[in-house]
Amino acid sequence: MQAYLEETAQETGRRPDALLFYQTPDRVLASTRRAPSNLNVGSDAGSAALVRKAFEGQFVAELAVSGTKLFQSVAAPVTVGGEVAGVFMVFFGITDADLREIKSVTKTEILLLTNEAVAASTISATALDDLLADPQTRPALLTTGVRKSKISGEPFLGLCQNMISDAANNPSKVLILSSEMTARRELSETKWMLAGFSAAGTLVSFGLIWLIIRRVTQPLRLLRNNAEAVGRGDFSVRMQVDSNDELGSLAQSFNQMAINLEASRAELERTFSSLRSMKEQLVQSEKLSAVGQFVAGVAHELN
16 A cells, blocks of 8 residues: 555655545554655644544545645545545645745735744745734734735735634634735726727727718718719619618619609600601691692782
């Protein structure tokens, strides 16, 4: 079992600080630990409580303290034939790198303390000394609640909370510090970003409105030009029908009007041509009638 634990610890992506296998709630069958070898995890009352819950079939996780180190402990039952045959318990120490990953999301400084000593932090050693060195501000800063503080002269808003419910036996705290200057800067950047989005939205809105107006007024301008052409006597102009809306109906009505006017004009031209032909025939008839009358009068005189 010891060799199996060693192999399992090596195969994990991040080697645990401690890996234990409990055969019974009170007996550790095998274990492996990273340096220091005297790491005191798995034998405290909190770990015993987790192991008992795991032997009841529960998968449990909790924070654990060993000296000035803070660990994430996980207890997982091993079942065989529906019965719990043992419990694996693994401990991962919480490091500065873990807190930096959290900081990349929260944009805040994080400080973990166990037994009033720093277990892990995202704050530099110099800034940490500046924050905790003052014996007057340190007690207030580490009192549960929200406090104002300064790091290297920069104002921060701090929130301190107990990390473990059994705070009397495991005085572990987390201190989250949010820079007021960073908050103001991000607020200013957000305002400028919103102003930029607002300006861009306004420009896009004006562009869309201009396109809509142009789309509506262009057919009207074309209709006006075609109507002026019809007024000048050009009945051959036509509107292009591109839609089935009111503008399309108007274009169809205009085209029908132009067709009717063109047909009426052609009919009038034919009628006028017929009348002119009839007039010419009447004039010719009158001339022949006058000649006939003149000839008849001459003939009468001759007789």
